[in-house]
Amino acid sequence: MVKFKNVSMTLIDKGWSGDKKYCMTNAQGEKYLLRISPKEKYEFIKKMTDIQRTVTALTVPNPQTIDFGKCDDGVYLVQTWVFGSDAKDIIPHLSSSDQYSYGIESGRLLQIIHSIPAPKNQVNWESRFNQKMNSKIQSYNQCEIQFEGSEHLINYIKANRYLLANRPQCLQHGDYHIGNMMIEDDKIVIIDFERYDFGDPWEEFNRIVWCAQISPSFASGMLDGYFNDDIPDQFWRLLALYISSNLLSSIPWAIPFGENEIQTMLEQAKEVLTWYDNMTNTSPTWYTRKC
Incomplete structure (x- = not known):
């Protein structure tokens, strides 16, 4: 330097x-x-x-x-240096329409990121992610802290593993959500690529939970922007699978960071299970398509 x-x-x-x-x-x-x-x-x-x-x-x-x-x-x-403000601090205070518009922009940026292909020698996604889910279920079952409704997540995972077959792979940002975006000159800037990976592009949305908790309009716009207003039915089923897997691992992850993070993750699990009616519905209640 x-x-x-x-x-x-x-x-x-x-x-x-x-x-x-x-x-x-x-x-x-x-x-x-x-x-x-x-x-x-x-x-x-x-x-x-x-x-x-x-x-x-x-x-x-x-x-x-x-x-x-x-x-x-x-x-x-x-x-x-990004001369701007954290998107999570700005977007919730905008009109619903403006929140949705920023969501559209974030979805289209993610679409571009996902245009970069994974290496040809990338391990098969179905095998790789099944191993990951097995590890997360095991870690949760061995965890000293459990949450009500977790059996619905585990059952959903077991019943929907087949959805992982033949999934494509591409570059993933690795932590794509409103907390890793900034607003500079009224445009979104994507930060923190240090969790980049290669995998199923739809798995990237497992962090949309954070977006939906802060701004359902932003989260809805992100999906509409990414899919050009045509979200496949299979996406909803896979999104529920990826979010279920993430929630199970969130409690063991939070424990080293203390009680505040544990409570944040427990509250998030409770809210997500409400969105999905204990995993009986695959489309979350926060999603609203703009007419």
Whole structure:
């Protein structure tokens, strides 16, 4: 980071990655995002920066890499600063129509991201995700904290595994929801690609729960934008499968972060089970198509 001498740094205490993030300001007042990661993440982050350049070339707004390399603390990554506000703080205060419009935009951006194919040697999705679901069910069953209605999720998973057969795979952002979007110059900027992966494009919507809790209009718009107002019936069944799998793993995930996160996940599970009427309906109650 030779070019970034004589800078001031402010710690950014957000996110769950474990990386250290800073707002770095140089003598000219120019701001950058600095991320420090463990040294073993070097190849992963190198690949991530390549992916972000590809995504940028496809006109998806996201932070650009300025500098990247190894340092005494691990791996450093310097990216452009997004001069905007968190979408989750802005969108809920807009009109329902504007919330929906931003959702449409987010869906169309995701459509572009998913146009990037997975490597040809990618492991079969059905086998891969079945293993993942088995692991999540096992972890939940061994967890000291259980929630009412979890049996409905497990039963739904068991009855709908067949939907995973012959699913296509592509680039996934890995954590695509309103919490990883910013509004800059009235446009959405997609941030935090550090969970990127390759898999079923429809699995990417497993985080839409966070969007729907904040703004059902935004979440509805995201789906309509992605599917060009023509959502396949099979999507709803697969979405319910992916959300069921995610909910089961959310409690074991939350325990190390303390009581507040545990309660957040328990409340989310309760709300999702209400949306799906204990998994007897595959279309969530928050979805409203704009006429």
